[in-house]
Amino acid sequence: MSQTELTVIERGWLSSNNIVIDDGAGGAVVVDTGYSTHAQQTLALLQQTLQGRPLTKIINTHLHSDHCGGNALLAQHFAAPVLIPPGQFEAARVWNEELLSYRRTGQTCDRFQPDQMLEPGSTLRLGRGLWHVLAAPGHDPDSVLLFESNHGTLISADALWERGFGIVFPELDGDSGFAEVEATLNLIASLPVSRVIPGHGGAFSDVKTALSEARRRLQNFRNDPIRHARYAAKALVKFHLIEVREQRLADLQSWLAGTDIHTRLWSRYFSQMPIQQWTLQVLDELRSGGALTLEGTLVRDAVASSP
Structure with a gap:
């Protein structure tokens, strides 16, 4: 698939990558739209990429806030329909x-109206490419992959990164998730993939190595679920700090104590210590890893690829 047919707008950790695909009729579609506080930036980047062409569809691989936060603005600006997986x-x-996870994670997403279901097992004809919609539970029960077999292009969202995959959210609530991650990795391994476009990070072609790393990571989490819980806690705090940039320690602790997913993590995995002690432990691990700085009573985000 040529550069003119597909463009990857690589973002960061707060906003997912945006993938722009020629629709074959003079317009284009976008897959995933980033975080809500970046919506104006996403619009500007899309306008630059589209060069006056219309945006004819907005597609989401899943409905986590970093993948669909620009939906509302883009749908309004371009009058484009929004296609999402059926589960939500x-x-x-x-x-x-509550069901969409934004309240429980303490994250934001501007309300949008879904127009069509993106059904696993279906196909999308976009330009010269036929994209297969494949169920990819694990990170999120309702997530999908998009695969174009002629060129071996896989849009993997958070099911596979070059060095791992996203938090396995069902496991944090005691539901099955690791088995689903394994099944999704096996699905990817069964496809003739030549290029992966992940939800975060650059596109890559060494699929074998990425799958090996993902399986190693999955096995480590299976062997030690507390390790996964600790990773999740740090990743969610880091995400919050990327959004707010800095926050007084007392306010950050209050935010953590009032955010459902953090209190659930503490209660399920770390309740042998007081919640404030656990919070300080999480922050200290992030500070030691270079993901934040603590200057007096002020916590600041620091440049780090991921927690």
Whole structure:
């Protein structure tokens, strides 16, 4: 698939990558739209990429806040329909923030209206490419992959990065997730993939090495679920700090104590210590890893690829 047919707008950790695909009719579609506080930036980047062409569809691989936060603005600006996986279609239609995870994670997402379901097992004809929609549970139960077999291009979202995969959210609530991650990795391994476009980080072609690293990481988490819980806690705090940039320690501790996913993590895995002690331990591990700085009572985000 040529550069003119597909463009990857590589973002960071707060906003997912945006993938722009020629629709074959003079317009283009975008896969995933970043975080809500970056929506204006996402719009500007898309306009620069589109060069006056219309945006004809907005597609989401899943509905985590870093992948669909620009939906509302882009749908309004371009009058483009929004296609999402079916598992959370009704929750998005009525905007149930509990079911959509935004409230429990302390994250934001501007309300948007879904228009069509992106059904696993279906295909999308975009330009000269036929994209297969494949179920990819694990990181998120309702996530999908998009695979174009003629060129071996896989849009993997957070199911596979060059060095791992996203938090396995079902496991944090005691539900099955690791087995689903394994099944999704096996699915990817069964496909003739030549290029992977992940949700975060650059595109890559060494799929074998990436799968090996993902399987090693998965086995480590299976062997020690507390390790996964600790990773999740640090990743979620880091995400928050990327968004706010800096916060007084007392305010950050209050935010953590009032955010459902953090209190659940503490209660399920770390309740042998007081929650404030656990919070300080998480922050200290992030500081030691260079992901934040603590200057007096002020916590600041620091440049780090991931927690």
